[in-house]
Amino acid sequence: MTKKTTNNNMEEQDISSGSSEAELPAVxxxxxxxxxxxxxxTRSFGYDRGRPIDRYYINKFLTQYSTDIAGHVVEIGDDRYIKRFGGNRVTQSDVLDQDHPDSTPTIIADLANADHIPTDKFDCIIVIQTLQFIYDVHAAVRTLHRILKPGGVVLASLPSLSPICRYDMDRWGDYWRFTSAAVQRIFGDIFGSGNITVEAYGNVLVSTAFLQGMAAEDLTPEELDFKDRDFESLITVRAVEA
Incomplete structure (x- = not known):
């Protein structure tokens, strides 16, 4: 079925649906x-039911680019993904975070204001579900670019749709949700558009399930892996310092 729809001042667009009106339930x-x-x-992002849906995609992303996790690697918040995916390719590891009781960083810094971190320091930076908590996200990405060695890689994930993390909101803020276009622009402007790979995951079922706190185990792999570009749930980016 194809019908016309109007969104605010946008021109009418053709919207295609896979279902006929006869198959749809009545209003x-x-x-x-x-x-x-x-x-x-549940309000636990699915942790009390199994693996959170966003972590399903994050694990796929980091598995795909695991060979980038090598040399001197720094992870934001903790080192769980360095340990899981780095193996013996990692020669030195650090944890970067702000100074607070819930973290034990080896480098204390705010990514938006981290002039004390040397330039060209790291071979790989892992930034998982972090940038939504930083108000000046452009400054944070400029820092990531600056502290990478030439040829170094940032592996980052960002939420496109997610419940608010109340714990973080009440302590330092939960500011942003992103689209693939926004991530392409933010990282592309700083790293160069030819040096980044952006991918979006999700569909309407995944979005609904994640907002409800369902786990990846509540859905089938086919449901999780189906991509609908109009229902992005998670964005990943691999950015290289050329």
Whole structure:
């Protein structure tokens, strides 16, 4: 089915649907089942049910680029992914974070204001689900570019759709959700568009499930791996310091 839709001042666009009107439930007759609720199934991002859905994609991303995790590697927040994916390719590792009781960084810094970190220091920087908590995200990405060695790689993930992390919101802020176009522009402007690879994951089912706190185990691999570019849930970027 194809129909016309108008969004604010945008011109009418053709929107294609895979279902006919006869297959769609009538207005007011949608069966929400377990999801007709004002409270999510859980507020723990799915951790109390299994593996969070965003971590399913993050693991796929880091597996794909695991050979980049080599040499002197720094991870933001903790070193779980250095240990999981770096192996004996890592010759030195650090954890970068701000000074707070929940972290034990080897480098204390705010990525948006980190002039004390030497230039050209790291071979790889792992930045997983971090940039949404930094208000001046452009300054943070400029820092990532500056502290990478030539040929070094940033491996980052950013949420496109996610519940607010109340713990972080109440302590230092949960500011941003991104689109693939925004990530392409932010990293491309600093690293050069030819030096970055941006990928989006998700679909409407994944988006609904993640907001409800469902886990990856609640969905099939086919459901998780189906990509709908109009329903981005997670964005990844591999950026090289040329």
């Amino acid at each position: 007011g007759k949608v069966n929400f089942g377990d999801l007709r609720r004002l409270e999510p199934l």
